[in-house]
Amino acid sequence: NIQDRIKEKVDYIYQRLRTQMSSIGSSTTSDKHVFFVFGASGDLAKKKIYPTLWSLYRDGLVPENIHFIGYARSQLTTEKIFENAHKYMKVKDDEHEAYEKFLKLNSYVPGSYDKAEDFEHLHSETNKITKQPTAHRYFYLALPPSVYDSVSEMISKHCRPESPGLLRLIVEKPFGKDLESSNKLSEHLNKSYSEEEIYRIDHYLGKEMVQNIIVLRFSNKIFSRVWNRDSIAAVNIIFKEDIGTQGRGGYFDEFGIIRDVIQNHLMQILSILAMEKPRSTTGEDIRDEKVKVLRCIAPIKLEDVVIGQYTGDKESTDPEHQEGYLDDKGVPKDSTTPTFAQVVLFVNNERWDGVPFILRAGKALNEKKAEIRIQFRDVPGGMFDDNIQENNPNGKLARDELVIRVQPNEAVYLKLNTKRPGEMDFSIEETELDLTYKERYQDVKLPDAYERLILDVFTGSKINFVRSDELQEAWRIVDPVLAEIDKKKIPVIPYKFGAVGLREAFAGAAKHGYIYT
Numbered sequence: 001n002i003q004d005r006i007k008e009k010v011d012y013i014y015q016r017l018r019t020q021m022s023s024i025g026s027s028t029t030s031d032k033h034v035f036f037v038f039g040a041s042g043d044l045a046k047k048k049i050y051p052t053l054w055s056l057y058r059d060g061l062v063p064e065n066i067h068f069i070g071y072a073r074s075q076l077t078t079e080k081i082f083e084n085a086h087k088y089m090k091v092k093d094d095e096h097e098a099y100e101k102f103l104k105l106n107s108y109v110p111g112s113y114d115k116a117e118d119f120e121h122l123h124s125e126t127n128k129i130t131k132q133p134t135a136h137r138y139f140y141l142a143l144p145p146s147v148y149d150s151v152s153e154m155i156s157k158h159c160r161p162e163s164p165g166l167l168r169l170i171v172e173k174p175f176g177k178d179l180e181s182s183n184k185l186s187e188h189l190n191k192s193y194s195e196e197e198i199y200r201i202d203h204y205l206g207k208e209m210v211q212n213i214i215v216l217r218f219s220n221k222i223f224s225r226v227w228n229r230d231s232i233a234a235v236n237i238i239f240k241e242d243i244g245t246q247g248r249g250g251y252f253d254e255f256g257i258i259r260d261v262i263q264n265h266l267m268q269i270l271s272i273l274a275m276e277k278p279r280s281t282t283g284e285d286i287r288d289e290k291v292k293v294l295r296c297i298a299p300i301k302l303e304d305v306v307i308g309q310y311t312g313d314k315e316s317t318d319p320e321h322q323e324g325y326l327d328d329k330g331v332p333k334d335s336t337t338p339t340f341a342q343v344v345l346f347v348n349n350e351r352w353d354g355v356p357f358i359l360r361a362g363k364a365l366n367e368k369k370a371e372i373r374i375q376f377r378d379v380p381g382g383m384f385d386d387n388i389q390e391n392n393p394n395g396k397l398a399r400d401e402l403v404i405r406v407q408p409n410e411a412v413y414l415k416l417n418t419k420r421p422g423e424m425d426f427s428i429e430e431t432e433l434d435l436t437y438k439e440r441y442q443d444v445k446l447p448d449a450y451e452r453l454i455l456d457v458f459t460g461s462k463i464n465f466v467r468s469d470e471l472q473e474a475w476r477i478v479d480p481v482l483a484e485i486d487k488k489k490i491p492v493i494p495y496k497f498g499a500v501g502l503r504e505a506f507a508g509a510a511k512h513g514y515i516y517t
């Protein structure tokens with residue numbers, strides 16, 4: 001039975017990972033490990049980092065001899081942190097014993113983000129706990145970017161393990177606000193850390209379907225022949241959220257949706273979709289190809305940008321929908337920060353010349369969804385002109401479209417034309433070859449993106465992290481248009497909380513040849 005076979009395979013993978021974990025760091029299993037959560041009092045720590053550490057621990061996917069230390073300015077206790085995080089921890093009835101053990105492996109040390117004595121204190125507390133100055137140390141910076149510089153410097157100066165202990169620094173996005181500040185941050189980090197030690201997280205790289213793009217593209221002959229300008233008319237990469245900024249307006253207003261989602265998550269997807277075939281799946285081969293393709297992308301032109309900002313829908317029965325972006329407490333009343341944007345990119349190489357990559361991201365829309373739509377060109381000739389159904393838009397054969405649904409409800413489906421079943425003539429109907437994961441892989445639990453990525457940090461795999469040159473290229477592409485939007489004070493188009501999208505954006509995509517079927 002297919003489900004049993006899948007389960008067996010997953011069990012085998014987990015077993016292999018557990019073996020890897022128990023021998024990680026060096027050849028001896030007596031090595032100790034400390035995972036630090038900086039910003040332990042914060043939103044990301046509560047919602048993602050602690051729940052991830054718990055589930056990795058529960059599944060035996062952290063190294064043996066590990067301890068977790070939270071650090072922030074607030075005077076907290078471990079108990080308080082886990083009380084705050086409780087509803088995100090998902091502890092099942094039969095897991096309470098394991099959970100208690102996990103809690104005992106946690107400590108909390110309060111301290112500032114810029115005083116040497118606080119970091120010296122953290123260092124000595126760590127040594128007291130581990131009794132091993134060479135214990136490997138992993139530092140997760142779940143902090144606002146304003147304190148990255150001082151915290152990273154202090155860690156390097158005062159909290160490094162003694163040799164041969166490893167240090168890994170995990171940095172959350174945003175990596176800067178523009179090319180200049182991003183380069184400055186990189187330069188700053190490079191003063192204290194080797195590139196080897198820095199793990200820049202883009203959690204979209206930990207999502208199942210984003211990782212699957214590489215396998216779909218390069219392990220199927222059926223795609224390799226058509227993955228180019230000869231067959232593909234347009235590529236649409238879409239990110240939609242059905243929530244507003246929800247109190248994160250203070251952070252968001254400084255960045256806007258282009259910096260928050262498009263420059264990183266969507267451009268990462270684009271680079272994997274468009275890159276040439278890497279030599280292997282190991283080492284730097286994949287990241288090398290991603291950088292190469294990013295280098296072929298010209299900066300975005302203002303004429304290819306649509307920006308919008310959500311307003312409250314006063315008629316909605318949902319109180320959240322009644323609030324517009326400007327009602328968020330952290331947002332200035334005259335803010336023109338976009339909460340929706342669409343940009344069109346072109347990859348200037350032989351494979352992609354002229355094919356529009358339409359990247360669209362919006363908050364406070366009608367649904368939460370992230371998907372990739374690869375639309376193929378029209379079938380030439382008019383053989384079926386007489387058989388096309390009335391409900392077929394444009395009176396033309398619908399285009400084939402490969403859809404990779406990243407979330408929710410992961411799926412890959414191919415929209416194609418088929419003979420309408422049962423008809424006596426050649427009536428044509430659009431249908432789907434559908435690989436919906438929850439139907440095909442019923443018992444497989446897909447790990448959360450953060451679980452995969454933190455696991456990668458332990459195993460030292462950097463394939464799914466952002467390299468500094470990738471980052472530089474991504475900023476080079478968006479930077480000029482961001483400056484132009486600011487300088488020319490381009491107005492944002494208002495849209496109501498819960499809207500499907502912006503008419504102007506759909507029209508922009510259509511102008512570039514994307515056909516809505």
Ligand code: NDP
Binds near residue numbers: 147
């Ligand atoms: P928070 O605003 O919750 O900040 C985390 C902690 O940092 C706070 O608990 C606070 O701890 C401290 N802090 C907050 N503001 C300041 C300040 N101005 N100066 C110094 N310290 C401050 O952030 P998040 O947890 O939401 O995000 C952390 C990082 O992760 C950010 O870079 C964010 O962009 C990124 N991120 C967050 C996501 C999320 O869903 N929250 C998703 C993806 C990325 P204390 O006062 O106790 O020191």
Ligand code: BG6
Binds near residue numbers: 203260261
């Ligand atoms: C973060 C953005 O990087 O990704 C948020 O800062 C956004 O604004 C989030 O909400 C979306 O992540 P996911 O995994 O829920 O799609």
